[in-house]
Amino acid sequence: MSTTTTRPYRIDGLQFNNWSEKIFRQMRKGEVDAVHVTIAYHENLREMIHVMEKWNRRFERFPELIFHGRTGDDVRLARDTGRTAIFFGFQNPSPIEDDIGLVEIVHTLGVRFMQLTYNNQSLLATGCYESEDSGITRMGREVIKEMNRVGLVIDMSHSSQRSTLQAAELSGRPIVVSHANPAAWEPARRNKSEAVLRALSESGGMFGFSLYPHHLKNKSDCTLESFCTMVARTAEITGVNCLGIGSDLCQDQPDSVVDWMRAGRYTKGVDFGEGSRTQPGFPAMPVWFRDNRDFANIEIGLRSAGFSLQEVGLIMGENWLRFFDESFGQKSATTTKSDEITSAK
Amino acid sequence: MSTTTTRPYRIDGLQFNNWSEKIFRQMRKGEVDAVHVTIAYHENLREMIHVMEKWNRRFERFPELIFHGRTGDDVRLARDTGRTAIFFGFQNPSPIEDDIGLVEIVHTLGVRFMQLTYNNQSLLATGCYESEDSGITRMGREVIKEMNRVGLVIDMSHSSQRSTLQAAELSGRPIVVSHANPAAWEPARRNKSEAVLRALSESGGMFGFSLYPHHLKNKSDCTLESFCTMVARTAEITGVNCLGIGSDLCQDQPDSVVDWMRAGRYTKGVDFGEGSRTQPGFPAMPVWFRDNRDFANIEIGLRSAGFSLQEVGLIMGENWLRFFDESFGQKSATTTKSDEITSAK
Numbered sequence: 180m181s182t183t184t185t186r187p188y189r190i191d192g193l194q195f196n197n198w199s200e201k202i203f204r205q206m207r208k209g210e211v212d213a214v215h216v217t218i219a220y221h222e223n224l225r226e227m228i229h230v231m232e233k234w235n236r237r238f239e240r241f242p243e244l245i246f247h248g249r250t251g252d253d254v255r256l257a258r259d260t261g262r263t264a265i266f267f268g269f270q271n272p273s274p275i276e277d278d279i280g281l282v283e284i285v286h287t288l289g290v291r292f293m294q295l296t297y298n299n300q301s302l303l304a305t306g307c308y309e310s311e312d313s314g315i316t317r318m319g320r321e322v323i324k325e326m327n328r329v330g331l332v333i334d335m336s337h338s339s340q341r342s343t344l345q346a347a348e349l350s351g352r353p354i355v356v357s358h359a360n361p362a363a364w365e366p367a368r369r370n371k372s373e374a375v376l377r378a379l380s381e382s383g384g385m386f387g388f389s390l391y392p393h394h395l396k397n398k399s400d401c402t403l404e405s406f407c408t409m410v411a412r413t414a415e416i417t418g419v420n421c422l423g424i425g426s427d428l429c430q431d432q433p434d435s436v437v438d439w440m441r442a443g444r445y446t447k448g449v450d451f452g453e454g455s456r457t458q459p460g461f462p463a464m465p466v467w468f469r470d471n472r473d474f475a476n477i478e479i480g481l482r483s484a485g486f487s488l489q490e491v492g493l494i495m496g497e498n499w500l501r502f503f504d505e506s507f508g509q510k511s512a513t514t515t516k517s518d519e520i521t522s523a524k
Numbered sequence: 525m526s527t528t529t530t531r532p533y534r535i536d537g538l539q540f541n542n543w544s545e546k547i548f549r550q551m552r553k554g555e556v557d558a559v560h561v562t563i564a565y566h567e568n569l570r571e572m573i574h575v576m577e578k579w580n581r582r583f584e585r586f587p588e589l590i591f592h593g594r595t596g597d598d599v600r601l602a603r604d605t606g607r608t609a610i611f612f613g614f615q616n617p618s619p620i621e622d623d624i625g626l627v628e629i630v631h632t633l634g635v636r637f638m639q640l641t642y643n644n645q646s647l648l649a650t651g652c653y654e655s656e657d658s659g660i661t662r663m664g665r666e667v668i669k670e671m672n673r674v675g676l677v678i679d680m681s682h683s684s685q686r687s688t689l690q691a692a693e694l695s696g697r698p699i700v701v702s703h704a705n706p707a708a709w710e711p712a713r714r715n716k717s718e719a720v721l722r723a724l725s726e727s728g729g730m731f732g733f734s735l736y737p738h739h740l741k742n743k744s745d746c747t748l749e750s751f752c753t754m755v756a757r758t759a760e761i762t763g764v765n766c767l768g769i770g771s772d773l774c775q776d777q778p779d780s781v782v783d784w785m786r787a788g789r790y791t792k793g794v795d796f797g798e799g800s801r802t803q804p805g806f807p808a809m810p811v812w813f814r815d816n817r818d819f820a821n822i823e824i825g826l827r828s829a830g831f832s833l834q835e836v837g838l839i840m841g842e843n844w845l846r847f848f849d850e851s852f853g854q855k856s857a858t859t860t861k862s863d864e865i866t867s868a869k
Contacts, residue, residue, distance in 0.1 A: 224573070228569070232626070235625065280574070280578075280581070
């Protein structure tokens with residue numbers, strides 16, 4: 180079956196919810212065609228596979244609501260069949276352990292995004308909370324080539340700036356920051372400089388705007404107008420074709436989960452991350468983006484901020500869809516970066 | 525591209541070689557379209573994945589000779605492109621550990637066969653070297669259903685008889701003995717009774733004839749005529765449609781490998797398995813089946829034993845190909861055994 184609706188594709192570049200039938204039904208109510216979901220923060224291979232098994236049980240239990248997405252065409256299939264395609268990603272390279280052979284293994288298992296770091300130094304690169312950014316490591320250079328070969332997208336959302344710019348430079352295929360905002364609007368440590376925005380734009384990469392309050396001006400009180408005006412200012416720098424949404428929605432999670440996200444197993448103490456001792460837990464979402472039902476509000480806000488209908492469609496999903504089409508398949512190992520950049524434009 | 529040759533498909537239902545370019549070139553010289561290769565004897569999930577990584581490197585290095593096969597159509601692709609499709613299988617359920625969720629995970633990774641036991645008792649069933657055969661376990665019943673659902677074939681080559689007959693009965697899809705011979709011809713412990721042969725035949729399953737000397741009459745001195753006459757006698761019992769080759773070729777392996785195959789980690793001592801204290805290592809192959817170059821000899825032998833050209837084609841590969849077509853895809857969990865047996869005929 181196919182639908183004749185002219186609504187734009189809706190693709191969210193990152194969510195990490197406490198998954199339930201309720202949330203899958205909210206995705207359908209919000210007509211969300213595809214979501215990149217995090218399946219690992221600090222898990223090793225075996226632990227990540229256990230998370231994947233839980234997803235397989237959800238796919239088995241709710242086949243009328245969700246399925247495992249692997250290609251851009253799966254987003255079209257999701258829209259045509261009234262479901263949401265779930266794309267897997269890691270926020271840390273911990274599931275590949277110290278073994279480059281696991282890059283192809285996890286891609287075969289359907290993983291499509293991997294951050295090279297999550298806040299701290301990893302085996303591959305430097306996270307945004309380290310005081311020294313030593314850039315892409317020896318193993319990082321090898322893993323970037325292998326990720327390019329198999330079609331596993333490099334995500335630098337939680338990486339520091341030098342590592343991010345080096346990754347964009349070293350990678351033979353476009354990279355992403357799936358969930359963050361421009362630091363010029365809100366100087367959070369996780370938000371990105373104009374240099375990073377330009378590097379993504381110039382290499383055919385993608386930038387997903389975050390709705391996570393710690394990345395917003397005035398946090399939970401951020402207005403839709405302020406957010407959409409910020410998107411418009413960003414488009415003046417980058418053009419509209421590299422922009423999407425990466426909401427970073429962490430719905431229904433107990434605060435114990437944010438402890439795991441921030442501290443993993445690296446410390447016996449507490450890491451408040453973007454929070455603080457007085458506000459250690461998950462912040463409240465803005466009233467205009469409670470959950471998956473509210474993507475239409477962003478579309479209205481973007482129109483008010485001056486974007487055309489077509490531009491709104493690009494930002495809400497069509498840019499991600501084009502990127503999915505180009506990024507998830509295998510590519511010859513002999514493709515050079517310069518070939519790649521040319522063909523991406 | 526496609527070829528116009530009329531030679532029958534050649535599919536081998538089991539090999540476990542010390543893999544090398546030499547062997548892959550012998551496969552091409554022997555015009556072998558597909559081989560089911562063992563990637564685990566006693567490995568846990570992580571260890572099995574490491575073996576899979578080594579295969580990925582071989583696929584990357586020799587793309588003109590081999591590729592990873594997942595469907596019956598991949599056998600046709602192999603023939604049309606002059607390559608050999610490699611299908612993965614386990615001789616033991618050790619890679620799924622104690623976790624039913626790993627059945628779908630390993631199928632997603634491209635595994636297509638799994639023995640429920642290897643000689644000893646497993647979590648699922650009883651091996652052929654145990655003195656007591658307690659049949660399919662509680663977990664075994666659950667795993668059989670899950671293997672049926674995802675399209676992972678049950679292989680009972682190293683299982684004991686009661687477990688084998690129960691597996692055929694419990695399974696909603698046809699099962700196999702990928703590599704063994706009839707016990708009536710050679711009473712080796714691994715060879716199978718007429719009851720097992722009939723159960724496979726009646727349920728649409730497959731039986732692969734072994735060329736491993738411990739399964740042959742007169743072992744390494746077995747004649748081609750004796751082997752092919754045995755195939756003809758078997759066909760009188762089972763019909764020809766459930767018969768194939770499962771050579772059990774273990775080429776170029778050091779004897780240390782047969783120790784691992786037999787003893788794994790279950791004993792600190794030595795298990796001579798089908799060998800003996802005086803002949804602990806791999807036996808020499810029959811002169812008429814040295815390696816992958818010699819499948820044509822078997823075709824000649826089968827013709828001499830009275831099989832028609834068409835029947836030879838079925839035994840050498842077309843039966844396996846039909847079985848691959850029917851067995852590797854997902855099937856509704858609600859399919860009942862009786863539906864299945866009907867549709868398989």
